[in-house]
Amino acid sequence: MAECQDKIPYDAALLTALEASLSQARLAPYLAASSNDLTYALQRYLWNARIAKAFLFPLQVVEITVRNSVHNALSSRFGSEDWIKAPPQGFLTQKSEDARLKALSRLAEGGKLTPSPDEIVATLTFDFWSNLFRVDYKSTWEDITFIRKCFPNMESPYDWRYIQNRTRRVNALRNRIAHHEPIWNEVDLNLDFEKCLELVNMSSKETRKWVQRNSTVHSILRSPPTKTPSLPGLSLSAVTFEEPVIAVRGELATSIIDRIANKRPSAAIIDDGGKYYIIDSSSVLNGIASESKKADGYVDLNSIKIDDISDHWHKNIILALNDITTGDIASMFYPLGANRSKRPSHAIISDARGKIIGIIEKPSIRYR
Numbered sequence: 001m002a003e004c005q006d007k008i009p010y011d012a013a014l015l016t017a018l019e020a021s022l023s024q025a026r027l028a029p030y031l032a033a034s035s036n037d038l039t040y041a042l043q044r045y046l047w048n049a050r051i052a053k054a055f056l057f058p059l060q061v062v063e064i065t066v067r068n069s070v071h072n073a074l075s076s077r078f079g080s081e082d083w084i085k086a087p088p089q090g091f092l093t094q095k096s097e098d099a100r101l102k103a104l105s106r107l108a109e110g111g112k113l114t115p116s117p118d119e120i121v122a123t124l125t126f127d128f129w130s131n132l133f134r135v136d137y138k139s140t141w142e143d144i145t146f147i148r149k150c151f152p153n154m155e156s157p158y159d160w161r162y163i164q165n166r167t168r169r170v171n172a173l174r175n176r177i178a179h180h181e182p183i184w185n186e187v188d189l190n191l192d193f194e195k196c197l198e199l200v201n202m203s204s205k206e207t208r209k210w211v212q213r214n215s216t217v218h219s220i221l222r223s224p225p226t227k228t229p230s231l232p233g234l235s236l237s238a239v240t241f242e243e244p245v246i247a248v249r250g251e252l253a254t255s256i257i258d259r260i261a262n263k264r265p266s267a268a269i270i271d272d273g274g275k276y277y278i279i280d281s282s283s284v285l286n287g288i289a290s291e292s293k294k295a296d297g298y299v300d301l302n303s304i305k306i307d308d309i310s311d312h313w314h315k316n317i318i319l320a321l322n323d324i325t326t327g328d329i330a331s332m333f334y335p336l337g338a339n340r341s342k343r344p345s346h347a348i349i350s351d352a353r354g355k356i357i358g359i360i361e362k363p364s365i366r367y368r
Contacts, residue, residue, distance in 0.1 A: 010038075010039045010042065015038050015039065015042075018038075018042060019038065022045070027041055027042075027045065029182050029185065030042070030044045030045050030048075030182070033185065037227065039227075040225070040227050043225035043226070043227075043230070044184060044225055046225070046232075047184055047220075047223075047224060047225045048182055048183060048184040050220050050223075050232060051183055051184055051189065051217075051220050051221065052177045052180075052183060053220075054215065054216045054217045054219075054220040054221075055173065055177060055183075055189075055192075055193070055196075055217060056177070057211070057214065057215060057216075058193060058196040058197070058200075058211050058215055058217065059170065059173070059174050059177070059196060061196075061200055061207065061211050062170055062196045062199050062200055063126045063129070063174070065199070065200050065203050065204065065207060066126075066129055066130075066167065066199060066203070067121055067124070067126070067129045068121075068203075069150050069151060069202075069203045070129055070132060070150055071084065071117075071121050072150075073146060073149050073150035075117075076149065077146060081117040081118075082117055083117075084100070084117050084120050084121060084124075085115075085117055085120065087100070093131075093134075093136045093137075095131065096128060096131055096132065099124065099125065099127065099128040099131075100120070100124065100128065103120060103123040103124045103125075103128075104120065106123055107119060107120070107123055126167075126171050126174060127171060127175075129167070130164075130167040130168060130170075130171045133160055133163050133164035133167055133168075134164065137160075138160065140160075141160030141163070142160065144158050147160065150203075151163070151202035151203060152202075152203070153201055153202050153203065153204070153205055154202045163199075163202075166195045166198060166199050167199065169192065169195055170192070170195055170196055170199060173186075173192050184224075189217070189221055190217075190218070190221065193215070193217045193218070196211070197211060197212055219234070220232075222234055222238065223235065223325065226323055226324065226325065228323060228324065230324055230325045230327065230328050231325055231327030231328050231330070231331055232325065232327045233325035233326035233327030233328065233329075233330070234325060234326045235322075235323075235324075235325055236320075236321075236322035236323070236324055236325065236326065236329065236349060237322045237323060237351075239322070239326070239358075241349065241357050241358025241359075242263055242264055242358065243357075243358075244263075244267075244268070244269050244348075244356060244357070244358055244359050245259050245260050245263060245267075245268035245269065246268065246269050246270075246271060246356075247259075247268040247269065247270045247279055247306055249270070249272070249305075249306065249307055250305055250306075250307065251305060251306050252301075252302065252304065252305060252306075253284045253287060253288065253301075253304045253305060253306050253308070253309055254284070254301050254302070254304070256268055256279055256284055256306060257281055257284055260280065260281065265280070265346070265359055265360070265361035266280055266281055267279065267280040267314075267346060267359050267361065268280070269348060269356065269359065270306065270313060276317065276319065276348055277313040277314060277315055277317070278313065278314035278317055278345065278346040278348070278359065279306060279312075279313050279314070280314070282312075283309065283312040283313055283314065284306075284309065284312075286309075286312045287304070287308065287309025287311070287312040288301065288304060288309070290309065290311070290312070291304055291308060291309065314345040314346055316342065316343070316344050316345060317344055317345060317346045317347065317348060318332050318333070318344045318346070318347035318348070319347075319348050319350070320332070320347055320348070320349055320350070321349070321350055321351070321352065322349050322350065322351050322352075322357065323352070329347055329349075329360060330363060332344065332347065333347070333362045333363065343362065344362060345361070345362050346359055346360065346361055346362065347359070347360040347362075
């Protein structure tokens with residue numbers, strides 16, 4: 001969803017088509033935050049879609065974990081998992097009973113005339129389960145033994161209102177995503193994510209860790225769009241680069257190896273009167289090997305300067321400002337239609353003032 005490996009040119013025809021398809025009303029909040037720049041607004045629209053996509057995984061686990069925990073606890077309390085098929089009289093409010101009957105109706109329409117408890121549980125919406133924490137069910141949740149059976153990792157005090165607050169907020173986010181509403185401008189989506197993790201943790205600490213380790217929410221939130229149409233990724237302006245090594249003509253080739261030995265990437269920039277090249281360990285070693293071959297295997301390492309091995313400098317490089325994303329720079333290493341030998345080897349990154357701030361080496365694998 002909303003992912004692309006290659007830049008899309010936002011020409012007049014595409015902008016007109018997108019505005020008509022998405023509607024001005026739908027784009028209004030994005031335009032308002034983008035100074036009415038339609039292209040930038042569409043970048044925000046795509047970012048919103050990526051955030052929504054990232055939240056689907058933790059929201060899915062929250063919903064399944066909460067409903068299973070509540071269903072299992074109520075099954076134990078009422079003596080059977082069939083409680084959801086025939087709830088004890090007076091337990092469900094009319095609103096909850098209507099939701100249950102609606103789920104049964106949907107199952108019947110699909111040919112499930114006698115659904116199992118598990119099928120009913122899976123069909124009920126998260127609204128149904130979150131509503132079980134409303135004040136109408138206060139007497140159920142005031143039983144400390146029951147609430148601890150349902151949420152064994154919930155910390156004291158065991159207050160049902162605490163759960164209600166979190167399920168209500170998570171459910172509201174879920175519904176906004178389901179209705180394709182803007183969420184990128186929410187006050188604190190990081191806090192929403194933490195509430196998702198907290199609800200899962202109440203039932204299972206290990207499941208919480210699994211969700212956290214596999215979630216992309218934080219990385220997407222840290223990758224807002226730039227005014228220039230870009231591919232998904234972290235803005236290079238937010239990346240901390242190691243100060244690059246600048247090589248000087250006339251410098252010994254072996255000294256370069258010493259200077260770049262502990263650098264990431266292990267490379268140096270050669271500024272040749274405004275033209276830039278990259279020299280790395282492989283350049284030096286290949287250059288020394290060539291010089292050695294010319295001299296029948298005999299070579300004085302202290303006599304080889306970087307100028308002598310210029311045939312081995314990396315000359316096909318990218319010059320880029322840090323106002324683009326990691327996605328942009330990755331795509332530049334693999335331009336469409338370029339054969340392997342024509343792909344750039346490194347990128348030299350500058351800031352808005354033109355100061356060189358870092359080097360990026362071509363990734364060895366391109367993920368599709």
